[in-house]
Amino acid sequence: MTAHDPSLGRSPGGLLGWLGFGRGHIDPSTKQEDDQPDRRENLRLRQLDEVARFLAAHQLEVNAATLTIGWNYLTGADSQLVRAIDRQVQARKQVTLEWLDEELGRNGRADEVAALADLMQRLENSIDEFGKASRDAHTATSEYHTALEGHVNELEQVTRAGEVISDLANIAKVMLRRTRDIEKQMLRSEAQTRALRRRLDEARRSAEEDHLTGLPNRRAFEAVFEEQFRQARAATEPLCLAFCDIDHFKKINDEHGHEAGDRVLKLVADSLARLSNDYCHVARHGGEEFVVLLRGETLEQARAQLDHLREQLAARRLVNRANDKPFGQVTFSAGVADVFACGDPRTALRAADMALYRAKQEGRNRVTEATAEDCLPPQLGAAA
Helix, strand or coil: CCCCCHHHCCCCCCHHHHCCCCCCCCCHHHCCHHHHHHHHHHHHHHHHHHHHHHHHHCCCCCCHHHHHHHHHHHHCCCHHHHHHHHHHHHCCCCCCHHHHHHHHHHHHHHHHHHHHHHHHHHHHHHHHHHHHHHHHHHHHHHHHHHHHHHHHHHHHCCCCCHHHHHHHHHHHHHHHHHHHHHHHHHHHHHHHHHHHHHHHHHHHHHHCECCCCCCECHHHHHHHHHHHHHHHHHHCCCEEEEEEEECCHHHHHHHHCHHHHHHHHHHHHHHHHCCCECCEEEEEEECCEEEEEEECCCHHHHHHHHHHHHHHHHCCCEEECCCCEEEECCCEEEEEEEHHHHCCHHHHHHHHHHHHHHHHHCCCCCEEECCCHHHCCCCCCCCC
8 A cells, every 4th residue: 555545535424524624523512411421432443543544654663762753643743744744645645654753853953943933932032131230220329329329419518517427428428429330330231131132133034034045934934824815814915925946956955065055046036035024925935945935916917927036047157156067957846835725824834835746747837726625624544
């Protein structure tokens, strides 16, 4: 049995049906309370059956790791894993332990970046709190210093108050010098806080930027996608998403070397970046793949924009300046999806990726629109 065996399609009564994706879904509220133990037991058995079918379909060992992977894929708990397995199945390639280890390794690195971003956010909050406390202390110290200075001047003007007044004046002078020192220290603390914030902002920009192309990276794009999705939905504006992938990029690396390949990546990134504005966001999604978010554009308009850009790039004849050897025609393929037609951001990502896969299969150097079928929930082992 292979990963693309059509017999692996899930029945409506399977796990996805239980989760509400199929006709076999049953609302728990319609059952009587005394049926709950039997129903829970049946659900457990059905879940185990779905996971077992997934492992058997891909000829995976049964252990804690693969059971977790099967569960995360079938429930959609790990969106990156779902997308990776869907692409592997669409390409009619087997889902092996070695391949899973590589994919999970990539996801682990992405998790580390997310953890770093969370740490920076908490550090920024601490800096804000410290900065506010520092400013408040500086203000209070300055006010105290001004008031104390006034009292010292008044005491020094008294000529017949005796030794007690004189001693009080001397004490006040010492306190005045101390408040000056404290005020200077608070000013230094504020300056250090501002410097620390600047360094933190630089670190955040570095963590959210792809160093090769200068575009936002995948993590930064996901945050933008969520915000643009909320705004577009509130404003009832169209929102489209596209995946763009450089054609035959491995061949470019093999024939010209990775440094030349990096220059081609930068060239395509610069071409796509020309679309960027407040309503269009471009990011490097990984490898030779880019993602474009177009707000306020219908599916047809978004496809036309990308197609025009693709034609401009394909018309150029590029030469490797390092050895005067021509690159030939550099092109990209793209898949574009209507986000709201797909229902949610994660489904739109998968639909655009499936459209990109078809563009590659149909000969590359083209932009393909996602279909209504692309927006359906994934089926166990079923090829698109």
